[in-house]
Amino acid sequence: MIKLENVSKIYKGDVSALLEASADIQKGEFVFLVGPSGSGKSTFLRLLTREEVPTRGKIFVAGKDIGDLSKWKIPFLRRNIGSVFQDFKLLPNKDVAENVAFALEVIGRPKHVVKTQVPAILELVGLSDKAQNMPNELSGGEQQRVSIARAFVNRPLILLADEPTGNLDPATSVGIMKLLDRINRTGTTVVMATHDRGIVDTMRRRVIELDRGKIVRDQARGVYE
Amino acid sequence: MIKLENVSKIYKGDVSALLEASADIQKGEFVFLVGPSGSGKSTFLRLLTREEVPTRGKIFVAGKDIGDLSKWKIPFLRRNIGSVFQDFKLLPNKDVAENVAFALEVIGRPKHVVKTQVPAILELVGLSDKAQNMPNELSGGEQQRVSIARAFVNRPLILLADEPTGNLDPATSVGIMKLLDRINRTGTTVVMATHDRGIVDTMRRRVIELDRGKIVRDQARGVYE
């Protein structure tokens, strides 16, 4: 489903956010991306959605080399990938329901689908009573849950989550992880960057550890460290 | 140092973010604010900096009732309080060093102080080599560390931190907590909202637990749950 071949990403100022990284993630896998702050986890994920272009190496998503993807095709790549962003990235002038509905409207889903899916997913992340709130009227954890709902709502092939539990209390985190697990069981490939030792150690899934841009460990049924 | 007397904060739509909360925090204390997502932790902190005005009740900071603070005095209240925000709130068009220096310039510190303090604090949070980066060129954890550096740099009387380790890996988190502890030992009052069970349980400091706006536990040398 996702394949990296010797991918390097060098930012200006000679920062190697990713260095000669190779990995092969099969359809339906659940992968934790761990590593200290600044080790390249977010960069790894951003390369998959073509937010960044690799300096060297090749990346395949769903069998396609996304290196030579023409610009106008990028939106279609992104529709197959649900993204939970570390900084939420909600539209500040749309309320919660609209933010989630937007992800469906963009891909041309009919109105009645939007009308039933959005309340369902908000129910799932526990935000039914905040549907009409604007993002700036939400707590940090609530914003993160909206971001998760938006990424889930169109049942993408791949789900990328950048520290989706970073702002959540343990109880809510467990709920979110259960949700991700359920999504994963329906065949969706999940890649999740995280710092949460508890979650990684409990779930016992494949762990890819990054350190200063290098993949230093790639372990099936791994632990945080 | 900080005193709340029956403080309530009701947002529009009858959301009680804080309900009849009373607490008395002495100078030099270290307090953890815990509770599930949406329980009112950020609201508690925002009331102390007059980002929000309480619906009912009185709040004293450094002996002063901040309820009847005139508008032009608010900046001076905020100068005694260092704030680490959950969403970082960095100035997007200033680089890391400038973002930190800004907090010193605002309170009129002379140039040579700025010139020595800023590199020192960046060293402390481990961002010396990113001093010239813009915020959007940083990882989530790095942004969080900039936010912490900015809150620390002018050695405030009170330090409020809203999930300062939310985006940090365990190792960096421990470093930050050591830093907060050191700051606290110099007499600074620290109030920190967090979800990190490990940290709370290791530090064994006063814990105030919120649940749906109510203070349900206020325990010296407490644990997360």
Added chain:
Amino acid sequence: MALKVDYLVRETGQNLRRNITLTVAAVLTIAVSLFLVGSGLMIRQGVQNAFQRWEGGIEFIIFMNPDATEEQVQSIEDELGSNPQIKDYTFVDQEETYDEFVELFSDQPNMVESVEAEDLPPSFRVIPTNTDADFVSELGKNFEASAGVRRVIFAADSIKQVQRVGAWISTGVLVMAIVLLTAASLLILNTIRMAMFARRNEIEIMKLVGATNSYIRIPFILEGLVHGLVGMVIAASLLFGGRAVLSDRVLDLPILENFVVTVNETWVTVLVLLLVAIVVGTVGSAIAVSRFLDV
């Protein structure tokens, strides 16, 4: 990919409502710009109207001596009547010439006062069948030698010069209108550009969620169009209002009489503004959006 109408309407409506500061700023800028362009066009129309009466069909004028006898006048008139190359002619006697003189130079009263009807030459204003300059000049010269004729003046030498001055002024005002139009376009483009800049984060997020360029662009373009149209309506109201006030109060000064711009002519101006609003609003937004969508 089908763009749903209700998505567009809702999205555009929300953008307009939720960024009310921007909406007001953009609409005001456009209204002011279009009002200025419209004023320029209307002034031009007024100048043209004022010069219109100089652009009649008169092709040459035979001036008689002020003291020409009636017989002399009659003989010229006979000649004109019988010449098949003359399409039409009018005799203007001294009194009429004086009236015209007074009307023409009502703004120079000391000139008017200094001339009496009997000082002025009566004249024939002649329209030949053929308007070719050489032909007309040939024809007119025939009359020069006749008794009592002081001078024959040709359109090429006189009226055309008047027209030339009129054209100069008219061109000047047109240039002004074009400058204003360019300025307005610049301002509108700038406004849209700033609006896009103010919402760069939003656009960024839309792209990340997988919205195609057209999906993002079209609401912005529609928004630009709405700005343009509302601005246009405000500008048009100001123009109609301004015209009414001016023609009621100011323009009853005799010299400015011919300057009046009719309601119909105002409508034409408003049509031009509508066009500008649509083109600049839509195309401008499209350009501005594409500038920010380019990854």
Added chain:
Amino acid sequence: MALKVDYLVRETGQNLRRNITLTVAAVLTIAVSLFLVGSGLMIRQGVQNAFQRWEGGIEFIIFMNPDATEEQVQSIEDELGSNPQIKDYTFVDQEETYDEFVELFSDQPNMVESVEAEDLPPSFRVIPTNTDADFVSELGKNFEASAGVRRVIFAADSIKQVQRVGAWISTGVLVMAIVLLTAASLLILNTIRMAMFARRNEIEIMKLVGATNSYIRIPFILEGLVHGLVGMVIAASLLFGGRAVLSDRVLDLPILENFVVTVNETWVTVLVLLLVAIVVGTVGSAIAVSRFLDV
């Protein structure tokens, strides 16, 4: 609290550089607006210049009959010379009158052609010591009955009417300039408002860090001032350039000769623009900033 100069300079410079889109947009808007205001002022100046020569000190004119004898003229002249209430007078003979007539009506060649020097009355242009209307009228009437005098015309009836028309046009252009100025102020205010809107997050953060209002405001105000000044320089260059092109090419048409605006007059206009730029840029920013700083 001391605001350090280097903080202000650096902060303003960074804002200008890092939000280059906004900077360019704001400067362009201001340049265009000020250029339009400047054009309005210069046209007004031109119109005033064109009317200036009608505003001499002539207080009444004695028109002689075109066929007045030399003795009659001489006797009037003697009378004028000996009257202590006459400050000054000039005799304008028929040739001079004709020349003036030709110059005045060079845009109406058929009128010019229809009049010969001997048709026109010679005249005395008389400046009395006292300019009171009644006094002048009394004085002038003395000459009405003299031999060879056709008519006496008073400033109150003639030149003042000319001046009135001039004033009308001048007022019209002034109104236009004021409309442009208002429009320009609106546009500049809008621009600043949009710039503030685009940076609302930045302002919010500055407030949270404990910056006082003045600390936040002053860089923005300085930024507005820089926008204003740069825009002003662009507008001034356009005005000087435009003036040079126009006075070289267009204005050698005789009728427009008097319309020429001198370089010095252009400088005055530029000074006005400078003032507008400073006031609108600074005050506008101050208002816009305070609107967003109000917690």
